[in-house]
Amino acid sequence: MTMPAWAERPTRFGASVKGLVLALIVAAVLFPIYMVVLTSLSTQEAVSKAGGLVTVPGELSFAAYEQLFAGGVVTRSIGVSLGVTGVGTLLSLTVTVLAAYGLSRPGSLLHRPMLFLVLLTFLFGPGMIPSYLLVSSLGLIDSYWALILPTAVTAFNLVVMRAFFMNIPEEVTDSARIDGASEFRILWRIVLPMSKGVTAVIGLFYAVGYWNAFFNATLYLNDNTKWPLQVVLRQFVLQGQSMFVGQTGDTAVGGHALPPSLAIQMAIVTLALIPVLVIYPFVQKHFTKGVIIGAVKG
Template sequence: MTTTPAWAERPTRVGALLKGTVLTLITLSVLFPIYMVVLTSLSTQETVTRAGGLVTVPGELSFAAYAELFDGGVVTRSVLVSLGVTGVGTAISLSVTVLAAYGLSRPGSLLHRPMLFLVLLTFLFGPGMIPSYLLISSLGLTDSYWALILPGAVTAFNLVVMRAFFMNIPEEVSDSARIDGASEFRILWRIVLPMSKGVVAVIGLFYAVGYWNSFFNAVLYLNDSAKWPLQVVLRQYVLQGQALVVGQSSTATIAGQGLPPSLAIQMAIVVVALLPVLFVYPFVQKHFTKGVIIGAVKG
């Protein structure tokens, strides 16, 4: 007689209702703060004053805060910096991770075990802030955009996950390509990568989100505020409450409206910081199970 596992049984009506209620509450607890942030960023001074802070009930709406942000001031510049660092950093990180993971997934590759041991060793020991700063300074990368990219170019976790995924690809496929005279780079480009779109998309998203949300390296290595990425601006002007000097014209008026409230500008910065991840994530979500769970089975 076979027994069905508890998690595979059909839920009762009470259980299904309870699960639906819990999931609904969790969803609302996530969406409601985002709703307040977006609504506040679109509110006028009168609406913000009447609400006494974050707006929960819609009033008069205005895009003055966004117009002020993208009027050529510090936020516009920081968005461009973040987009550039994220794009270049993700491309470099993916390229290095793919090459390293493919090399470490081949049992006969040069220094396979010692290099894999060094990668796994980084899970236990970190370099520390002071040695990292001294290294970046000695390389002349201080106050450079490369200081935002190179220190975190490769993550050991992402490398191990991608290596495990490559090891799940049947060796017979690569052997048949070698018999036909294909080089290792051609095998990687023509065979392995097309079969690994899921894990590449997931790891690419991990790197992109990491670069987009990173602020500590910028605070540590950048002295020129003109090179600040968006997350540092978010930290300085929203979390620490410093005065934000936006738009060159200082007159972001829409349909005769005056300057937007400072709280609306702060919340608009939060929205701008959230939008790229919210737009990209749905397109990559379908690859998560295949890219991460399968890639983590073998290693």
């Protein structure tokens, strides 16, 4: 407790109201997630006993996950999502770091026009129709690159990163430059190691963007065997369409198509949640004011 000496002690009433409000806020975030994960881990009996979503832990089982991972639509879509996220994040981060460093020295050749070009994208979006026409004329319909290239560079991330690089004192890099190091080497050996936090945060922003990408996939991918997880989530959970668990997802295959059971639906939701829940704690500590203030000033 670091309460400054001049501050009045909080009243007991005030403190308990505050505590209650904060507890409610935390519960409002966590409860739906808890409920979904619990339902996905419950047996069919436990789900029917609860009359739907399970809020009190009963009999648990991994049956839903076993069915989902037996192959078929969901397994494949997770592969697609992981692949797009991995390749996309790597590409985005590389391009963004390079450009942020390249634009971090005011007065260098073409610095002003190029920065202007980046900043102008804040003011005016390209528009949905022309973007679609461009992607289709590049022949990227039904290509995974359609999920990556149009969103590969976000001006916001670039500007945040650049603001961070500009705050590194020039004396640090100057000595390396005098010793004849190339700019690439300076970036790789000196600047990047000093910027692990901001790189992690920007990496998370990009990764989350790719993992969560939904609309571009529905727009650019007509082939439903290429769908990423978010589209599958919408199709089978939000819209409750029939699916063949453990099969190819190709409706031409015979057999009964049933709407997936609640446990399976919730297992799909959980699978969409997990990567965010896993990576997030490692990056959270870097959400320092430095990153964000940099964004404001940029």
